[in-house]
Amino acid sequence: MNVITLRLVLRRLSCLTKGMPSRVALAAAIVPFLFYGVAANEAPASSWSDGYRSRVRLIAGKLAPAGTGPASAVLAGIEMEFPVAWKTFWRNPGDAGVPPSFDWSKSVNIAEATVLYPAPKAFIDPSGVIIGYQDRVVFPVVVTARDPALPATLRLTVEYGVCKDICIPAQADIALDIAPGLNSPVPAVLADAFDEVPRQRGQERAGDPVVTSATSQLKGSNPHLVVDVLVPGGASAALAFLVMSDGGFMPLPVREPGPDADRARFVVDLSKDVDIRDLTGKTVLVTITGPKGASEAEIKIE
8 A cells, every 4th residue: 555545544534533423433543543454464354144145244454553542443344245136224224124233242352343334325116215235335343452462353243134125134143353463454345335434524525415504394284304415516316314313213305406506405304204302402414425425414403
């Protein structure tokens, strides 16, 4: 990996972590780090766990310090593969399905394992709109050992949905040993997935969509949320995906034309499928995808 690439990766890490809320407090673990490894070292990977129309494994690579900070940070990944046209779900699955759940409680010498979500896509099937991933997905996981001088073991029970014409729940139990002093490179598929995680509001890079305003109306017969966005490269194909910060469901928004080709308005109907009383004072995470990138913003419902 050359110096220019290393600098770009460091900038990417800094953009993702600056100003983040505690839910992604992985910032403290990875801001001072770069992807690093010796090419001759093979990145650790678990064996595949076969499930219904799917298989899952863990992969990992080393994050090496660029300045100060814990030398134990590891970027792991939950890699899922499916037959052509089969899908799994984002943290808000859409009209049908279940979001993935990740249980790390049986891990050994692990202080924290924080799962990140690459930007999803929307798919139309007989059940409605599905939000998720098709054919393959890698969920990056920032891992910090309790004691970096000792071996660690990631033990994951992951529950997820697999969908084509029907949606079937699946489960996998996988484990990966992480040796102290790990210096294997981050696998390319994991580095790519990390790059697909939406940038936080205020840290967008050139080409990423930007949320310009957000307003909510909870009273009356037409409660709704309105999100205005700027989408470089054209807003006609822009999509918005919403989920409560605590993982709760949010309805799919409807895109309306903006004042020009690079702007759009997303309107979320809150008159059904949600409890208005439960929304008040809560935070909604809004992911916007466009032709050149993706970003995420937090919106407080007043």
